[in-house]
Amino acid sequence: MRNYDNLICPRCGCRLSRQGGSLYCFGKHCYDIASSGYVNLVLSGSKAQTNSGDNKDMMQARRRVMDSGYYAKLGDELIKLIESYLHDSVLDIGCGEGYITGRIAKAFESSDVRGSDLSKIAITMADKRYKNASFIVGNSASLPIAEGSVDVAIAVFTPTYFAELDRVLKRGGVFIKIAPGANHLMGVKELLYEDTYENAQTVEMLPDSLTLIKHFTIEDSYTAEGGLVLDLLQMTPYYYKTPKEAIERVAKMPKVTTELAFDIKVYVKHGA
Ligand SMILES: C[S@@+](CC[C@H](N)C(=O)[O-])C[C@H]1O[C@@H](n2cnc3c(N)ncnc32)[C@H](O)[C@@H]1O
Ligand SMILES: [Zn+2]
Numbered sequence: 001m002r003n004y005d006n007l008i009c010p011r012c013g014c015r016l017s018r019q020g021g022s023l024y025c026f027g028k029h030c031y032d033i034a035s036s037g038y039v040n041l042v043l044s045g046s047k048a049q050t051n052s053g054d055n056k057d058m059m060q061a062r063r064r065v066m067d068s069g070y071y072a073k074l075g076d077e078l079i080k081l082i083e084s085y086l087h088d089s090v091l092d093i094g095c096g097e098g099y100i101t102g103r104i105a106k107a108f109e110s111s112d113v114r115g116s117d118l119s120k121i122a123i124t125m126a127d128k129r130y131k132n133a134s135f136i137v138g139n140s141a142s143l144p145i146a147e148g149s150v151d152v153a154i155a156v157f158t159p160t161y162f163a164e165l166d167r168v169l170k171r172g173g174v175f176i177k178i179a180p181g182a183n184h185l186m187g188v189k190e191l192l193y194e195d196t197y198e199n200a201q202t203v204e205m206l207p208d209s210l211t212l213i214k215h216f217t218i219e220d221s222y223t224a225e226g227g228l229v230l231d232l233l234q235m236t237p238y239y240y241k242t243p244k245e246a247i248e249r250v251a252k253m254p255k256v257t258t259e260l261a262f263d264i265k266v267y268v269k270h271g272a
């Protein structure tokens with residue numbers, strides 16, 4: 001179900017409330033609800049909006065890869081993990097075309113599940129397909145979400161801003177961060193480069209109120225065949241960093257199999 005609770009005005013930070021087909025704050029700033037249901041809470045002309053994420057081709061390639069099972073195991077494991085915490089409200093930041101948001105919303109029908117992304121193209125795609133979740137165009141660096149309103153926040157392969165996550169989480173709420181594990185996409189890298197390297201692992205600067213309580217890796221493998229080989233390449237960071245000849249050579253391969261490795265960190269916000 002579409003939910004417009006716990007949203008705040010990106011101009012003045014006041015709570016938004018619904019009147020007809022729009023959301024208004026006390027200062028009468030107004031945001032229209034799109035006919036499909038999402039709301040754009042990134043100010044037009046802002047720096048964030050002009051750098052707004054992945055383009056349509058990248059998003060469509062990503063969706064085809066998702067539909068062929070790329071995140072199937074990750075989705076299953078995330079659902080088990082979320083089930084073990086209070087999960088009345090779940091926020092998927094940088095949700096992209098919405099595969100993971102949609103899986104969570106399907107698994108937890110009575111929860112308020114919301115996806116947020118800077119890319120309007122991504123949110124339009126997510127919103128059209130996943131009717132049991134709610135979607136907003138929103139910047140993770142300045143979330144248009146009310147303070148202390150989220151039980152579980154997740155971020156899959158997308159930039160995270162800990163101070164913002166700390167602000168929107170309830171006390172006792174958790175943040176689940178998914179980043180590439182050491183061997184993620186190694187099979188693709190081996191085809192593209194002579195020398196391969198493991199992905200570096202990041203060390204985060206945490207606010208005092210967040211503590212890392214779990215850290216583990218989910219390993220899987222994925223095979224792309226036919227047109228999905230190019231789709232897979234297109235959704236990796238290597239697509240833009242690698243000489244064109246190497247991309248074209250690999251894209252012509254009938255089949256590519258690769259390791260997937262998801263580095264999962266769970267942080268809790270201290271209760272009072
Ligand atoms: C690699 S994609 C991951 C999408 C999705 N989480 C998934 O795993 O399929 C990264 C996403 O982060 C979004 N993104 C990047 N910077 C962002 C920001 N500051 N605020 C919100 N979304 C952002 C992009 O638009 C893109 O959809
Ligand atoms: Zn306002």
